[in-house]
Amino acid sequence: MSLRYALLGLLSDRPASGYDLVQRFKMSLANVWPATQSQIYTELTKLADAGAIVVSDEGPRGRKEYTITDAGLADLRAWLTETKPKRLARNETLLRVFFLGVVPPAHARDYLSDIETASTKDAAELAALEASIDWDDDDLSVYGRIAMEWGKRFHAMKREWAEWALTQIPER
Numbered sequence: 001m002s003l004r005y006a007l008l009g010l011l012s013d014r015p016a017s018g019y020d021l022v023q024r025f026k027m028s029l030a031n032v033w034p035a036t037q038s039q040i041y042t043e044l045t046k047l048a049d050a051g052a053i054v055v056s057d058e059g060p061r062g063r064k065e066y067t068i069t070d071a072g073l074a075d076l077r078a079w080l081t082e083t084k085p086k087r088l089a090r091n092e093t094l095l096r097v098f099f100l101g102v103v104p105p106a107h108a109r110d111y112l113s114d115i116e117t118a119s120t121k122d123a124a125e126l127a128a129l130e131a132s133i134d135w136d137d138d139d140l141s142v143y144g145r146i147a148m149e150w151g152k153r154f155h156a157m158k159r160e161w162a163e164w165a166l167t168q169i170p171e172r
Helices: 002-013 018-028 037-049 070-082 092-098 105-132 139-168
Strands: 053-058 064-068
Touching (some): 002 018, 002 037, 002 053, 002 064, 002 139, 018 037, 037 053, 037 064, 064 070, 092 105, 105 139
Antiparallel strands (some): 053 064
16 A cells, blocks of 8 residues: 555656656665556556546657646645554564574574674665765655665664674574
Protein backbone atom coordinates (compact mmCIF):
# COMPACT_ATOMS: atom_id res chain seq x y z
CA MET A 1 0.00 0.00 0.00
CA SER A 2 2.84 2.44 0.68
CA LEU A 3 4.05 2.30 -2.93
CA ARG A 4 0.81 4.08 -3.78
CA TYR A 5 1.67 6.91 -1.40
CA ALA A 6 5.30 7.05 -2.44
CA LEU A 7 4.20 7.68 -6.03
CA LEU A 8 1.55 10.20 -4.97
CA GLY A 9 4.19 11.97 -2.89
CA LEU A 10 6.60 12.18 -5.81
CA LEU A 11 3.83 13.44 -8.09
CA SER A 12 2.79 16.03 -5.50
CA ASP A 13 6.14 17.71 -6.19
CA ARG A 14 5.71 17.83 -9.98
CA PRO A 15 4.21 15.86 -12.89
CA ALA A 16 6.35 13.01 -14.18
CA SER A 17 6.38 10.14 -16.64
CA GLY A 18 6.61 6.54 -15.51
CA TYR A 19 10.26 6.51 -16.56
CA ASP A 20 10.94 9.72 -14.61
CA LEU A 21 9.27 8.22 -11.54
CA VAL A 22 11.37 5.05 -11.78
CA GLN A 23 14.52 7.22 -11.91
CA ARG A 24 13.39 9.49 -9.07
CA PHE A 25 12.48 6.42 -7.05
CA LYS A 26 15.99 5.01 -7.52
CA MET A 27 17.55 8.32 -6.47
CA SER A 28 15.34 9.17 -3.53
CA LEU A 29 13.26 6.29 -2.19
CA ALA A 30 15.00 3.03 -3.04
CA ASN A 31 16.65 2.90 0.40
CA VAL A 32 13.32 3.49 2.10
CA TRP A 33 10.85 1.58 -0.03
CA PRO A 34 12.30 -0.49 -2.86
CA ALA A 35 10.11 -1.08 -5.92
CA THR A 36 10.68 -2.52 -9.36
CA GLN A 37 9.82 -0.80 -12.61
CA SER A 38 6.92 -3.19 -13.20
CA GLN A 39 5.52 -2.54 -9.70
CA ILE A 40 5.66 1.22 -10.32
CA TYR A 41 3.92 1.01 -13.70
CA THR A 42 1.26 -1.34 -12.29
CA GLU A 43 0.60 1.07 -9.42
CA LEU A 44 0.39 4.04 -11.82
CA THR A 45 -2.36 2.22 -13.71
CA LYS A 46 -4.23 1.57 -10.44
CA LEU A 47 -3.84 5.22 -9.37
CA ALA A 48 -5.16 6.43 -12.73
CA ASP A 49 -8.09 4.00 -12.56
CA ALA A 50 -8.89 5.28 -9.06
CA GLY A 51 -8.79 8.92 -10.21
CA ALA A 52 -5.83 9.78 -7.97
CA ILE A 53 -3.70 10.76 -10.98
CA VAL A 54 -4.38 11.68 -14.59
CA VAL A 55 -2.37 11.52 -17.77
CA SER A 56 -1.59 15.19 -18.34
CA ASP A 57 0.60 14.83 -21.42
CA GLU A 58 1.52 12.18 -23.98
CA GLY A 59 4.70 12.01 -25.97
CA PRO A 60 6.52 9.82 -28.44
CA ARG A 61 6.59 6.02 -28.05
CA GLY A 62 3.59 6.05 -25.73
CA ARG A 63 5.26 8.22 -23.08
CA LYS A 64 2.70 9.44 -20.56
CA GLU A 65 3.18 12.19 -18.03
CA TYR A 66 1.13 11.87 -14.86
CA THR A 67 -0.23 14.61 -12.61
CA ILE A 68 -1.73 14.13 -9.18
CA THR A 69 -5.41 15.07 -8.91
CA ASP A 70 -7.11 16.88 -6.03
CA ALA A 71 -8.49 13.49 -4.95
CA GLY A 72 -5.00 11.99 -5.04
CA LEU A 73 -3.58 14.86 -2.99
CA ALA A 74 -6.41 14.47 -0.46
CA ASP A 75 -5.69 10.73 -0.27
CA LEU A 76 -1.98 11.42 0.32
CA ARG A 77 -2.75 13.98 3.01
CA ALA A 78 -5.18 11.61 4.76
CA TRP A 79 -2.57 8.84 4.71
CA LEU A 80 0.04 11.21 6.17
CA THR A 81 -2.17 12.58 8.93
CA GLU A 82 -4.80 9.95 9.72
CA THR A 83 -3.11 6.59 9.19
CA LYS A 84 -0.60 5.39 11.76
CA PRO A 85 2.48 3.63 10.33
CA LYS A 86 2.63 -0.10 10.91
CA ARG A 87 5.05 -1.03 13.65
CA LEU A 88 7.86 -3.24 12.41
CA ALA A 89 7.20 -6.50 14.16
CA ARG A 90 9.80 -8.69 12.48
CA ASN A 91 13.54 -8.39 12.23
CA GLU A 92 15.19 -11.44 10.69
CA THR A 93 18.67 -10.16 11.47
CA LEU A 94 17.95 -10.00 15.21
CA LEU A 95 16.11 -13.32 15.16
CA ARG A 96 19.25 -14.91 13.77
CA VAL A 97 21.42 -13.12 16.36
CA PHE A 98 19.20 -14.46 19.11
CA PHE A 99 20.03 -18.02 18.03
CA LEU A 100 23.73 -17.60 17.11
CA GLY A 101 24.62 -19.71 20.14
CA VAL A 102 23.85 -22.85 18.13
CA VAL A 103 26.77 -22.24 15.75
CA PRO A 104 30.47 -22.09 16.59
CA PRO A 105 31.64 -18.69 17.88
CA ALA A 106 33.69 -18.16 14.70
CA HIS A 107 30.49 -18.38 12.62
CA ALA A 108 28.74 -15.97 14.97
CA ARG A 109 31.63 -13.52 14.63
CA ASP A 110 31.49 -13.86 10.84
CA TYR A 111 27.77 -13.10 10.88
CA LEU A 112 28.26 -9.99 13.01
CA SER A 113 31.25 -8.90 10.94
CA ASP A 114 29.09 -9.17 7.83
CA ILE A 115 26.54 -6.85 9.47
CA GLU A 116 29.31 -4.38 10.32
CA THR A 117 30.70 -4.51 6.77
CA ALA A 118 27.28 -4.15 5.15
CA SER A 119 26.41 -1.21 7.39
CA THR A 120 29.65 0.54 6.50
CA LYS A 121 29.00 -0.08 2.79
CA ASP A 122 25.37 1.10 3.05
CA ALA A 123 26.48 4.27 4.85
CA ALA A 124 29.06 4.98 2.13
CA GLU A 125 26.43 4.48 -0.60
CA LEU A 126 24.07 6.83 1.21
CA ALA A 127 26.83 9.44 1.55
CA ALA A 128 27.54 9.16 -2.20
CA LEU A 129 23.83 9.54 -2.94
CA GLU A 130 23.63 12.57 -0.67
CA ALA A 131 26.58 14.18 -2.46
CA SER A 132 25.03 13.52 -5.88
CA ILE A 133 21.73 15.27 -5.12
CA ASP A 134 21.23 18.89 -6.09
CA TRP A 135 19.53 19.94 -2.85
CA ASP A 136 17.40 23.08 -2.75
CA ASP A 137 14.77 24.52 -0.42
CA ASP A 138 11.68 22.76 -1.80
CA ASP A 139 9.70 20.39 0.42
CA LEU A 140 11.13 17.20 -1.09
CA SER A 141 14.67 18.43 -0.43
CA VAL A 142 13.94 19.57 3.13
CA TYR A 143 12.16 16.39 4.14
CA GLY A 144 14.40 14.23 1.97
CA ARG A 145 17.40 15.49 3.93
CA ILE A 146 15.58 14.67 7.17
CA ALA A 147 14.89 11.12 5.91
CA MET A 148 18.47 10.78 4.71
CA GLU A 149 19.76 11.77 8.15
CA TRP A 150 17.68 8.95 9.64
CA GLY A 151 19.34 6.52 7.20
CA LYS A 152 22.81 7.78 8.05
CA ARG A 153 22.16 7.42 11.78
CA PHE A 154 20.55 4.00 11.31
CA HIS A 155 23.58 2.63 9.45
CA ALA A 156 25.95 4.15 12.00
CA MET A 157 23.95 2.55 14.82
CA LYS A 158 24.01 -0.88 13.12
CA ARG A 159 27.76 -0.65 12.55
CA GLU A 160 28.44 0.44 16.14
CA TRP A 161 26.12 -2.25 17.50
CA ALA A 162 27.84 -4.96 15.41
CA GLU A 163 31.26 -3.77 16.63
CA TRP A 164 30.03 -3.98 20.23
CA ALA A 165 28.33 -7.34 19.70
CA LEU A 166 31.57 -8.81 18.38
CA THR A 167 33.19 -8.04 21.74
CA GLN A 168 30.45 -9.96 23.55
CA ILE A 169 31.03 -13.36 21.94
CA PRO A 170 32.98 -15.57 24.33
CA GLU A 171 36.14 -17.34 23.17
CA ARG A 172 35.71 -21.10 23.31
